[in-house]
Amino acid sequence: MLRTSTSLDSLAVSESIRDGETLVSAGGIIEVGFFSPGNSTRRYLGIWYTNVSPLTVVWVANKNTPLENKSGVLKLNEKGILELLNGTNSTIWSSNMSTKAVNNPIAHLLDSGNFVVKYGQENNDDNILWQSFDYPGDTLMPGMKLGWNLETGLETFLLSWRSVDDPAEGEYAIKIDLRGYPQIIKFKGPDIESRAGSWNGLSTVGNPDPGSTRSQNFVLNEKEVYFEFEPSRTTFSVLTLTPSGTRQIMFWTTQRSTPQVVLSNEDTDQCQSYAFCGANSICVYDAN
Known part of the structure; x- marks a missing residue:
């Protein structure tokens, strides 16, 4: 069963955010959540600067596979893969499959705007499984x-x-x-x-x-x-x-x-x- 994230800037295994909920980086600079661009009613998972007007989206996950309603859910599974699910619980977007053995993966939204999935306690590039800056x-x-x-x-x-x-x-x-x-x-x-x-x-x-x-x-x-x-x-x-x-x-x-x-x-x-x-x-x- 998915749990709503209890941290402002991260997702642990089996935690999630739903449409209407967001993650906010530790410094309050960057936000990840669901949005509709321009005059569209379709929904996308995106990253934007929190206090900038108009909305300045800098990254989109499901750019080629939009959600048709507000049923989207983002979760992190036990393999360290971010999954975006629609209303029928089908995966419409996911981060790369990792070939590394993972232990307690966690997804962090950084003040830089990079959305990072890593494992372990060490804060270095060797522990990164996936990052939005690569895409x-x-x-x-x-x-x-x-x-x-x-x-x-x-x-x-x-x-x-x-x-x-x-x-x-x-x-x-x-x-x-x-x-x-x-x-x-x-x-x-x-x-x-x-x-x-x-x-x-x-x-x-x-x-x-x-x-x-x-x-x-x-x-x-x-x-x-x-x-x-x-x-x-x-x-x-x-x-x-x-x-x-x-x-x-x-x-x-x-x-x-x-x-x-x-x-x-x-x-x-x-x-x-x-x-x-x-x-x-x-x-x-x-x-x-």
Whole structure:
């Protein structure tokens, strides 16, 4: 028999949250629960920032398998797998199956926005069975990696929603392309639409960070290739790939809960369009 979670930020084995209930991270920054996007009445399990208006959803579990009513239940089973059940007790979404032996698994919602399933008492990466940061949606959050784990083959990338009312997989993706020197590329379907350019030590050449105090990193070694930006104590920021393919940066402070929105200039700057720039980052404008 499922028990409603007795902790604000975690789920133990056989505990659950139902539609209308949420988990809230220890610092009160992040919340996980059920929501309906835009004008839709369908229900999804999502993660959002607690005190930000309008609702800023940064991750969706069942984006391709919505609930048609408010019957959803999220639970953690004895194998350390998160399961989302519908009204007929059928599993419509679950986290990855772990190949490790587990003992007393628990799911924690962290202030970073990462929803983590781990086991044991040690607080280190070796104890993590699954984490939402390994499966981004349309939003890159501070501390989330965009790129490749070369040892496991895991690729993390952004994928747009189908529309503002539907978080199902859309047309656009932002990925790190490993051909040649790794670059951040925006795709429309299988086709390259634009690129952010190479890393200059502070940011990508084509897209310097327009709005914040955040620090950006680009890591390239024998184990990993990834881009990330670090969290700030006073400023929150996320990068979202919109359904129309625009890169949108939202940032807000601890004193101001309404995000400011900065749109990327990539669609207006010809030098970032793959049609104008070759594979070797050579850009030629037509003076006529």
